[in-house]
Amino acid sequence: MPEGLKTLTRYTIEQEHRHPGSSGEFSALVNVVATATKIIANQVTRGAIVGSLGAAEPDNLPRAVHRKLDAIANDVMVAETQWTGHLAALLSEQMPAIHPVPDEHRRGKYLLAFDPLDGSSNIDVNLPVGTIFSVLRAAERVGGAPTADDFLQPGVRQVCAGFTLYGPATMLVLTTGSGVDGFTLDREIGAFVLTHPRMRIPEDTSGFAINAANERFWERPVRRYVHECLDGVEGPRGRDFNMRWVASLVADAFHILTRGGVYLYPHDDRPPVRPGRVSLLYGANPIAFIVEQAGGWATTGGERVLEVPPEHMHHQVPLIFGSRNEVERIERYHSEPDEGHVFDSSLFGSRSLFRPAPH
Structure with a gap:
């Protein structure tokens, strides 16, 4: 790893140290999710070798393009996070109902909602795909399993959000409510390292x-x-x-x-x-x-x-x-009302193969 770069593990621990009294559960959860995305990155890279191609259309899932690699990525996220003691339940694009953490595992204070493989229609043509995730606080309750209603919180109540992009490099973008940082997977050491600190979107664009x-x-x-x-x-x-x-x-x-x-x-x-x-x-x-x-x-x-x-x-x-x-x-x-705004309704505007240009 190049000198001076910071690993995600160090980054999350330092973030915890800025909040006296933190239990360390949150930083541990972030690193567990990152580990799951590293496994998914490996599966995506192997593509057809792991049998990821070909449609599989379950009848009871939300409308989307579902492929074998979607199911693989979903299984990885669930398997890598449900046993850690940080989560109470998981919600996935691939699952028709929530997945409460099984009784044999300790239930934690967070909820994880995720799309295991966004852009999966791109898999066959080798274009970028990724994993998107959101962390919420679980409702405090004594006994009983979490319910779907626990997830019905507006986005302003998110504790953390991020996505991993599986492209030429595997990138992890993360926010905990104090700015946005980007990490690149260094495959030589098997860790995400901070490469894009304090990411900012320009206010204007073309x-x-x-x-x-x-x-x-x-x-x-x-x-x-x-x-x-x-x-x-x-x-x-x-x-x-x-x-x-x-x-x-x-x-x-x-x-x-x-x-x-x-x-x-x-x-x-x-x-x-x-x-x-x-x-x-x-x-x-x-x-x-x-x-x-x-x-x-x-x-x-x-x-x-x-x-x-x-x-x-x-x-x-x-x-x-x-x-x-x-x-x-x-x-x-x-x-604004539509009155007074005149524009051509065709993407070809005033000139096209089908209409002569005005004289």
Whole structure:
């Protein structure tokens, strides 16, 4: 390990020392979760060797793309964390109900919600995937197992949030409510080391990420924003923008944390009609917590993500996050009336293969 770099273990212990009276349970939990993601990283790297390819569509799971490696990653997270005594229960994108820590293990004071393998549709084409997690405090109770209602807390009550990106390097991004730090897995020593301290998102940006194929289903405020960006220097924004879309929430989030930008997975009316497409408890909330701690902003278009009250375990919401000034502009477009805002409803604008340019 290069001299001067700090391991995640040392980092979490030093954080505990800043809080007199801390029991050490929280830092231990963070390191246990990190160990689980290292195991998942190894499985992802091996790909088809571990039989990760091929669809497996359980009937009783939330709507998502489910693959064998999703199940492998889920099993790793559960197996590595449930016995430690730090958790009372786990909630996963892969499980239809919560998983209380078994009676043979001591139950702790935290809850863990996670998406074991975000972006799993990218596996077959070897694009980045990742693990997203959120830590909440469990309800204090004497006897009895935790219930699903224990997880129905708004994002502002998160104790910790993070994600691991399995790309050319394995990266862990973490916040405990005092800024955001990024760690890189040093495979020579088998430890995450601090490489991106105090990550900050620029307030302004000239980049955005959205799936343009869904344009016909977007609400007018989103179409207005995207078209203004596409109009470039000749449009109302007076500058050119770049558009990108990885179809991996963690990959786009890491790009925004390091270079700035805006990610949009807005409300749309494509069938089946749903209020949103990103899971609140183990997707939108942890990402929003990280983004806000890095100086950015996260919204559904109508409200701050971290204040949305969860209705059920797999509640989904629209998600727009990134550079604060751009996200606030999109929020403002949602609150303004449509009158007076004229823009072309086609992504091809005034020129396309199908319509002549105006003379």
